[in-house]
Amino acid sequence: MSQKFVATLFLCCLVSFMGAQIRVSPNGNGNGKTWSQTMNLGDALKIANSGTEIWLIKGTYYPTTCTQCSDSDRMRTFALPNSVKLLGGFGGNETNSSQRNWNLNKTILSGDIDQDGTPENNSYSVVFSENVNESTELNGLIIRDGNADSDNPVLEMPSRSGGGWYNGGLGTPMSNPTIKNCIFENNRASGFGGAMYNMASLEGQANPNYENCIFRNNQSQYDGGSIYNNGSFGGESNYTMTHCRFEDNFAGWEVGGAAALFNNGIEGTCSPIITNCRFIRQKATLHGGAIYNHGKGGESSPVITNCVFYQNEAIQAGAIYNLGVFPGGKSSPVITNCTFYGNVAYDFGGVSTVNGDVNGESKPFFRNCIFSENEGRVKGDIFYKINGHPTLEYCLVDESSCENMYSALSNLSEVTCGDGVLYNMPPKFVDAANGDLRLKHSSAALDVGQDSFNLFFDDVDGSPRILLNQIDLGAFEYTGPRPTRIDTFHTDSYQDFISISWVTFNEFKNVGFEIQRSRDSVDYEPIGWIPSQGNSAQRQFYQAWDTPPQRGEVYTYRLQRFDTDDCFEFYGKDTAFIKPDQIIVKLFPSPAEDVAILKVFFPRPDANGLQIYLTNVLGQTVLVREDMGQSEGWSIYDLDVSEMATGINYITVFANKEKHVLSFMKAYH
Helix, strand or coil, X not given: CCHHHHHHHHHHHHHHHCCCEEEECCCCCCCCCCHHHCECHHHHHHXXXXXXXXEEECEEECCCCCCCCCHHHHHCCEECCCCCEEEEEECCCCCCHHHCCCCCCCEEEECCCCCCCXXXXXXXXXXXXXXXXXXXXXXXXXXXXXXXXXXXXXXXXXXXXXXXXXEECCCCCCCCCXXXXXXXXXXXXXXXXXXEEEECCCCCECCCEEECCEEECCEECCCCCCEEEECCCCCECCCEEECCEEECCEECCCCCCCCCEEEECCCCECCCEEECCEEECCEECCECCCEEEECCCCECCCEEECCEEECCEECECCCEEEXXXXXXXXXXXXXXXXXXXXXXXXXXXXXXXXXECCCCECCCEEECCEEECCEECCECCCEEEEECCCEEECCEECCCCCHHHEEEXXXXXXXXXXXXXXXXXXXXXXEHHHCEEEECCCCCCCCCCCXXXXXXXXXXXXXXXXXXXXXXXXXXCCCCCCCCEEEEEEEEECCCCEEEEEEEEEECCEEEEEXXXXXXXXXXXXXXXXXXXXXECCCXXXXXXXXXXXXXCCEEEEEEEEECCCCEEEEEEEEECCCCCCCEEEEECCCECCEEEEEEEECCCECCCEEEEEEECCCCEEEEEEECCECCEEEEEEEECCCCCCEEEEEEEXXXXXXXXXXXXECCC
């Protein structure tokens, strides 16, 4: 066969697969056009052109196979052509990619090329991509068992970083693949990025789009146990990440930060958009258990929304470390509707370290967030500040004050707690000990957030972001039956009793209401219990009656509502009194120094007015005061008693043909 004929045949194959599908299987040796003629994945990658979809039937695929694997064997990888899609999850009879099921039909790209079940001699990187655009896609695949542990002295090289996937290259103009419905597990790197390394350093661009991916049990010797994003020295790594889960990743066999995401913006840019993600049990041996935002001389200011940070650990900053130093350095992420629970720093900053200097900036903004059970073992259960300045608005914290949230290396900046911060309140999660951070119906975090902060329509679970009247705090929107809400509460005065009534919009798990009464609107006493009428989505009416101990005295009433979770809330304040049928006279204080205050209640208007006589113990009249034309209600008189002798004195009041005599003590000077 002539060389010209072979070249022509190969060109025909290329043309025939442009925009078509290539069906592959682990042991395929056919032409890839039908499921009965599947091709080998390595061959499919060689002939696929722009727009081609490679359909992978379930099974395990290796870049090569060997028993005594050489360094060149370990360098073998699945290299992705530009604008080609690798789709896993096929069972072998589908005619459309929408019919596949990647959860049922496990499709694995494995670096265990000697198939001995150990990381030694595995592929340095399972997948490699360079100069690919967003049309290049991996979807429905499991990438596992990569082990970038060569002795290359350059840590950023593919044989030392990106055990699961190495994306980009030094000075690569662009490498922005799309990664959906993938799992990265059990990948290792003796440099950076156990699961994936995105290289955009030196004017490059590496902006992958991650969607619905899982990263678990990946680890690195240094930074980025799962993903290392390098946008340094004029590079850009502003990736997007939606509905992803990071679980049990580790950074720092030697020393390292960020078991999930290391964002390197040193003299470059690395400011991703991270939405609806979960960071669970990430562990770093130095800084940032889950995320490290490195803005030294550049910027790393992610936008993080609707995310969960659960039981992450580090020496400093159990969840997120922010570094914005040197001229132009900035690390000021905007963190909205996130839940931080059980994060631990063995030194400082249970949730976050905020590290800036006089030439840089570290000013993270936390909005609509929940902070609960976080711990800085030395100081700062929530924040540790090194010239940084975090701001909180509309957040729930389990600390008693803004000052108790942090410790600081210096006092050049403070934590700013703005509007809507709720202190010293438990969030009432469904089952925090087992990782269920959804809100109970009785949580104080319901309906108290600021809607304008969050522009996303769904929460971390994919539920609608606003269910009740306004957005909830934290990553989860309450989705249960509408909790009990009281519509109106008021009191009405009658001749011999006071009516107390209220209406509920709806009721859920409501036990009942305790009616409380106060003379001074400060100290309340319980006066009655009204049980709930039961769960209902309809308005329900309640009424009770009270006969207070003294007619004419103004009382304040309120409700304390209880539910089945032993939670309670206070609601409503209204004042009322029973009109007396006779004059009431009160005098205070006693002892008095210069002024005595007289209060007289008239049950009806009195045109005759009243006369007030101030007399001493000898019966001598010292003051006479007359006031005509009293209206109904209380009248108050300030009486000058500065000239009265010390000891007991008397005030006599004549009104409505009644005589009232009151005594008081003139204070000794």
